[in-house]
Amino acid sequence: MRARYGVPLSLTAVGAAGLAYAAGFEVRSFRLRRVTVPVLPRGMRPLRVLQVSDIHMVGGQRKKQRWLQSLAGLRPDFVINTGDNLSDPEGVPETLDALGPLMEFPGAYVFGSNDYYGPKLRNPARYLTEKVRGRHGLNGNAPAVGVVHNPWEELRDAFDAVGWVGLSNTRGRLKLEGVEIALTGLDDPHIKRDRYAEVAGGPESGADLSLAVVHAPYLRSLDAFAADGYPLILAGHTHGGQLCIPFYGALVTNCDLDTRRVKGLSTHTADGRTSFLHVSAGCGTNRYTPVRFACPPEATLLTLTAKE
Numbered sequence: 001m002r003a004r005y006g007v008p009l010s011l012t013a014v015g016a017a018g019l020a021y022a023a024g025f026e027v028r029s030f031r032l033r034r035v036t037v038p039v040l041p042r043g044m045r046p047l048r049v050l051q052v053s054d055i056h057m058v059g060g061q062r063k064k065q066r067w068l069q070s071l072a073g074l075r076p077d078f079v080i081n082t083g084d085n086l087s088d089p090e091g092v093p094e095t096l097d098a099l100g101p102l103m104e105f106p107g108a109y110v111f112g113s114n115d116y117y118g119p120k121l122r123n124p125a126r127y128l129t130e131k132v133r134g135r136h137g138l139n140g141n142a143p144a145v146g147v148v149h150n151p152w153e154e155l156r157d158a159f160d161a162v163g164w165v166g167l168s169n170t171r172g173r174l175k176l177e178g179v180e181i182a183l184t185g186l187d188d189p190h191i192k193r194d195r196y197a198e199v200a201g202g203p204e205s206g207a208d209l210s211l212a213v214v215h216a217p218y219l220r221s222l223d224a225f226a227a228d229g230y231p232l233i234l235a236g237h238t239h240g241g242q243l244c245i246p247f248y249g250a251l252v253t254n255c256d257l258d259t260r261r262v263k264g265l266s267t268h269t270a271d272g273r274t275s276f277l278h279v280s281a282g283c284g285t286n287r288y289t290p291v292r293f294a295c296p297p298e299a300t301l302l303t304l305t306a307k308e
Contacts, residue, residue, distance in 0.1 A: 033300040051280050114286075122288070232277075
């Protein structure tokens with residue numbers, strides 16, 4: 001009897017332990033990633049950029065709120081929010097409470113699909129099948145029907161009120177003690193809201209640095225930004241794969257980006273031009289899949305330095 005059932009029971013125990021770890025510990029094991037990116041003109045002072053992404057706020061997530069508030073102690077030069085702040089239509093007040101201390105710094109933002117629409121319960125295995133079939137979001141799948149509409153306008157109005165620059169298919173600038181940052185952003189490619197033609201043309205003259213910002217790092221957006229000559233592209237959306245295999249990495253990215261670049265700093269080349277690409281693994285999850293494994297929730301402090 002032991003020989004017959006011992007292995008399945010052992011596998012069940014290991015699986016249960018892994019699920020308990022992923023849902024009970026790692027999903028709340030918040031980390032700060034630190035990255036140095038040499039993109040500034042020579043002689044320019046370093047700039048510290050805090051990127052927060054994929055918060056997916058649900059009511060009652062006090063530890064996440066406190067951790068986000070604590071990031072203000074880093075004293076960044078400016079903040080970039082790469083979207084998917086919500087996973088609950090009632091989550092706007094708690095999101096703004098969590099981001100309140102960070103909103104005292106200059107900042108900019110784009111929105112993701114979960115800012116606009118509430119999540120739907122779905123089989124997580126669909127992410128694997130969609131990868132195999134090359135279908136992601138509305139880029140190959142039928143439009144969502146019967147979805148919950150989130151009150152994203154309340155987020156937008158609160159961000160705008162403190163001077164954060166909205167970058168949904170538009171350009172903007174941040175002025176920081178003698179330094180001027182030009183920003184170009186897209187609305188979320190995951191649900192086909194990106195309109196690159198409206199912002200095409202590359203970095204602006206007269207700015208000390210130009211950055212590109214988008215929620216989901218679809219290749220069409222990365223190609224356009226890189227070909228136009230942006231030195232750094234910031235994105236989120238992937239959750240770093242969310243459920244990863246130790247010593248192997250992510251299985252999916254939930255877009256057409258390869259898994260090798262699912263999180264952290266890498267590069268992207270198009271038309272002979274190369275940009276740095278930073279993809280945040282984010283600090284939250286969809287409310288219906290509140291687990292992470294081998295992929296802790298994170299924010300990133302990017303230190304921009306002079307080019308070598």
